[in-house]
Amino acid sequence: MMFLGEAAKALNGQLAGRDCLFSAVTTDSRTIAGGELFIALRGPHFDGHHFLPEIIGKGASGAVVEPGVEADLPLIEVTDTLAGLGELAAYWRKRFSIPIVAVTGSNGKTTVKEMVGAILGKAGPGLVAYGNLNNHIGLPLSLLRLRKGDTYAVVEMGMNHSGEIAHLALLAKPTVAVINNAAPAHLEGLGSVADVARAKAEIIEGLDSDGTVVINADDHFFGLWQEASGERRVISFGANPKADVYWEWDQSSRLRLHTPLGEDAFCFPLPGDHNAINAAAAAAAAITTGATLDSVVAGLKNSRFVTGRLERKRGVHGCEIWDDTYNANPDSLAAALQVISKREGEKILVLGDMRELGSASNQHHQEAGKAAKRAGVSRLYTLGTTSGEAAQAFGQGACHFSDIDELIEALRKSLSRSAVVLVKGSRGMKMERVVRAIDNAQGGD
Numbered sequence: 452m453m454f455l456g457e458a459a460k461a462l463n464g465q466l467a468g469r470d471c472l473f474s475a476v477t478t479d480s481r482t483i484a485g486g487e488l489f490i491a492l493r494g495p496h497f498d499g500h501h502f503l504p505e506i507i508g509k510g511a512s513g514a515v516v517e518p519g520v521e522a523d524l525p526l527i528e529v530t531d532t533l534a535g536l537g538e539l540a541a542y543w544r545k546r547f548s549i550p551i552v553a554v555t556g557s558n559g560k561t562t563v564k565e566m567v568g569a570i571l572g573k574a575g576p577g578l579v580a581y582g583n584l585n586n587h588i589g590l591p592l593s594l595l596r597l598r599k600g601d602t603y604a605v606v607e608m609g610m611n612h613s614g615e616i617a618h619l620a621l622l623a624k625p626t627v628a629v630i631n632n633a634a635p636a637h638l639e640g641l642g643s644v645a646d647v648a649r650a651k652a653e654i655i656e657g658l659d660s661d662g663t664v665v666i667n668a669d670d671h672f673f674g675l676w677q678e679a680s681g682e683r684r685v686i687s688f689g690a691n692p693k694a695d696v697y698w699e700w701d702q703s704s705r706l707r708l709h710t711p712l713g714e715d716a717f718c719f720p721l722p723g724d725h726n727a728i729n730a731a732a733a734a735a736a737a738i739t740t741g742a743t744l745d746s747v748v749a750g751l752k753n754s755r756f757v758t759g760r761l762e763r764k765r766g767v768h769g770c771e772i773w774d775d776t777y778n779a780n781p782d783s784l785a786a787a788l789q790v791i792s793k794r795e796g797e798k799i800l801v802l803g804d805m806r807e808l809g810s811a812s813n814q815h816h817q818e819a820g821k822a823a824k825r826a827g828v829s830r831l832y833t834l835g836t837t838s839g840e841a842a843q844a845f846g847q848g849a850c851h852f853s854d855i856d857e858l859i860e861a862l863r864k865s866l867s868r869s870a871v872v873l874v875k876g877s878r879g880m881k882m883e884r885v886v887r888a889i890d891n892a893q894g895g896d
């Protein structure tokens with residue numbers, strides 16, 4: 452990858468010890484296999500400096516540390532190791548003159564990222580960020596995985612406060628920035644959906660003047676993002692036929708995409724209008740990098756469920772589970788309800804608290820209960836605190852629980868082969884525990 456001396460120079464740090472080559476960068480001592488550079492981060496519940504003896508035993512090439520640390524391996528001393536991680540990633544990224552697509556939005560970031568990767572992968576090798584590595588630690592680690600021979604990179608950027616995406620965008624310096632949407636999410640840290648939209652627009656700050664901004668023509672904040680783009684090229688997507696890339700379902704329930712390269716209809720494996728929107732976003736982003744229409748269609752036809760994002764499974768007694776447990780906000784819940792509303796069978800919603808909704812939290816949960824009723828849900832099981840508002844608004848057929856084991860017991864007793872169960876909640880609620888308890892593949896029986 453590079454020599455420690457070069458890394459020290461990039462970080463304005465001091466190298467103590469032998470200059471040698473390292474093959475990769477990690478912040479997790481458990482992943483050391485030999486030859487890596489370990490960056491010792493400090494967190495609220497851990498200190499990477501405590502793991503230096505472990506990485507020495509595993510054969511690490513060196514470590515980036517803060518002042519006052521001694522260890523029997525080469526050390527690069529910097530003032531702040533977290534800042535150093537970002538600086539090293541930005542330095543490394545500059546070596547690559549390839550399309551770099553960065554995706555942000557309240558919903559669908561990871562799905563769009565995976566779709567773009569599937570499309571661009573038809574033409575050559577490249578980097579697609581693992582999972583949801585989208586913050587001030589995950590994004591730099593993703594960039595540091597770039598290697599010679601990569602022809603593209605796709606990353607995502609998340610946030611829960613203003614200024615965070617601007618920082619990430621300046622590290623990644625994308626050539627294409629995708630803003631998928633803005634929804635009620637992280638309101639505690641931002642205040643309003645308009646503030647969320649402005650925070651998402653920060654991704655544009657990382658683009659050079661010849662960069663491309665890909666934005667949702669159906670979103671209320673399209674105009675804001677268009678204005679923030681300035682003189683940069685803007686490509687729009689959505690259901691609106693005026694968009695540069697727009698989608699529709701044809702009479703055979705195939706997804707038809709209309710693009711500047713032409714149109715095509717195909718069997719699309721992911722359910723729901725929200726995934727059609729994600730597909731249009733991915734198509735628009737990929738086309739800006741030079742992808743062909745054939746590659747777009749081939750990539751999207753091979754789209755797969757992302758773990759915990761409306762992932763369909765078979766549960767106990769043959770019931771159908773829709774695992775949407777990765778996270779939750781009002782808009783993503785609405786999208787999931789739209790999907791199960793079209794399924795045959797008794798519809799059951801298991802909903803954990805939707806967090807970070809600020810002063811409007813009770814109202815959003817009440818609306819969630821009403822939306823579930825409109826979607827044809829016959830039974831609602833809620834877990835947590837504010838989700839009780841959803842149960843109350845839902846009325847007859849709703850049960851609220853503060854204990855997850857009691858909820859699981861009640862749910863399991865009510866399941867039948869005809870049941871369609873949607874499980875959803877904010878990340879901190881860990882609603883995947885419910886899925887594991889009723890999923891045949893995970894021993895739910």
